[in-house]
Every structure is written in structure tokens, then in C-alpha cells.
Amino acid sequence: MKTKKLKNRYESPKIELITIALEQGIAAGSATAHPEDSNGHVKDSWSLDQDDSRTIDW
DSSP, rough: OOOOOOOOOOOOOOOOOOOOOOSOSSSSTTTOOOOOOOOBBOOOOOOOOOOOOOOOOO
């Protein structure tokens, strides 16, 4: 006995766009950075350490 195959109805593709207005951004308000030390001074020079010449196994 043969069974009849049902065909799916064609549904044309569509593109949907959702615009969301953010006040500060996705993660901008979740953290703050304070570059100054406890006295309120910003350190503007790099500290130079000795080169690290270790062999690292991957």
C-alpha cells in the first residue's frame, strides 16, 4: 500500500530588523576604570622589567 507524501507549504524568506536604543551601551556601565592612585595622581611612565626568556611548552 502506497502512502501519500504531504508537501510542505512554501514560505518565502524574510529579513526582520529590530533597533534598540541603549543609554550607555551593552557593557559600558558595568565597570569603571580609575587610572589614578590613592593620591589622585596618574602614573604616566612605563616600568621596565627584565626580559622573560623562559621556554614555554605548548
